[in-house]
Amino acid sequence: xxxxxxxxxxxxxxxxxxxxxxxxxxxxxxxxxxxxxxxxxxxxxxxxxxxxxxxxxxxxxxxxxxxxxxxxxxxxxxxxxxxxxxxxxxxxxxxxxxxxxxxxxxxxxxxxxxxxxxxxxxxxxxxxxxxxxxxxxxxxxxxxxxxxxxxxxxxxxxxxxxxxxxxxxxxxxxxxxxxxxxxxxxxxxxxxxxxxxxxxxxxxxxxxxxxxxxxxxxxxxxxxxxxxxxxxxxxxxxxxxxxxxxxxxxxxxxxxxxxxxxxxxxxxxxxxxxxxxxxxx
Numbered sequence: 001x002x003x004x005x006x007x008x009x010x011x012x013x014x015x016x017x018x019x020x021x022x023x024x025x026x027x028x029x030x031x032x033x034x035x036x037x038x039x040x041x042x043x044x045x046x047x048x049x050x051x052x053x054x055x056x057x058x059x060x061x062x063x064x065x066x067x068x069x070x071x072x073x074x075x076x077x078x079x080x081x082x083x084x085x086x087x088x089x090x091x092x093x094x095x096x097x098x099x100x101x102x103x104x105x106x107x108x109x110x111x112x113x114x115x116x117x118x119x120x121x122x123x124x125x126x127x128x129x130x131x132x133x134x135x136x137x138x139x140x141x142x143x144x145x146x147x148x149x150x151x152x153x154x155x156x157x158x159x160x161x162x163x164x165x166x167x168x169x170x171x172x173x174x175x176x177x178x179x180x181x182x183x184x185x186x187x188x189x190x191x192x193x194x195x196x197x198x199x200x201x202x203x204x205x206x207x208x209x210x211x212x213x214x215x216x217x218x219x220x221x222x223x224x225x226x227x228x229x230x231x232x233x234x235x236x237x238x239x240x241x242x243x244x245x246x247x248x249x250x251x252x253x254x255x256x257x258x259x260x261x262x263x264x265x266x267x268x269x270x271x272x273x274x275x276x277x278x279x280x281x
Contacts, residue, residue, distance in 0.1 A: 001079075002069060002100055003081075003102050004081055004083055006084070006105070008158050009118065012178035018036055019189055019215065021039050024196075042068075042069070043065065043153065048150055053150070055150060061152055062090045066093070069101075070099075073100055086154055086165070087165045105174050105176060107178055111276075112260065112269070114133065116129075134157050134271065135156075158272070174195040179281075
């Protein structure tokens with residue numbers, strides 16, 4: 001059965017996966033780069049290799065979303081998967097269901113900070129990043145050779161992405177604010193571990209030493225140093241600069257109040273006003 005780690009892109013999903021993978025997939029809680037590979041992404045092309053999907057169609061894999069998850073779950077093991085996909089359906093093809101999923105941890109981040117992170121990662125202007133974030137039909141994929149849309153993800157808009165997981169009634173869900181995880185890392189991570197153990201029904205107690213090691217070894221400064229030394233698998237290549245764009249860029253220093261000019265910040269605050277008030281931003 002699958003436990004989803006869901007989010008809109010550039011919202012802290014990777015950091016959350018480092019915390020969870022170091023706690024559940026190491027003996028002592030100390031993170032190393034291979035651990036994050038224990039939490040893959042869904043969907044990816046590898047999940048559909050045994051299905052006859054139309055690789056030239058952007059939505060060719062969607063009819064096999066559930067069948068691929070059923071195949072993953074054949075051994076009845078509990079697995080974590082990262083996703084940026086909305087909770088919903090395309091052409092009546094559901095992304096997931098309660099037969100294949102145990103629950104979800106959804107990490108949400110202030111959209112005014114998401115926009116600066118998107119801008120850096122995808123080399124977009126702030127205006128283009130905003131267009132990304134309010135596009136209800138937005139999707140992402142890795143189709144560099146133009147031959148296969150096997151890892152298509154329908155992310156929709158920032159608001160729709162968050163709401164789709166929040167309002168669904170099929171799965172137990174824990175919504176985590178990135179800012180709370182940053183400010184109260186131990187307390188919030190402990191809550192996440194408790195939630196995971198409850199839905200997994202494993203009756204495990206919190207290993208406080210392991211949890212502290214997980215937190216200490218996945219601090220932003222540690223992850224950034226590791227990327228400089230070893231690289232990072234989710235960093236992407238800059239066509240303009242002809243080098244890799246650092247994945248761990250500003251971290252805690254990504255503060256829209258210090259980065260965005262007032263007019264643009266006011267514009268964002270108005271566009272996302274309803275969600276900002278609801279989430280407590």
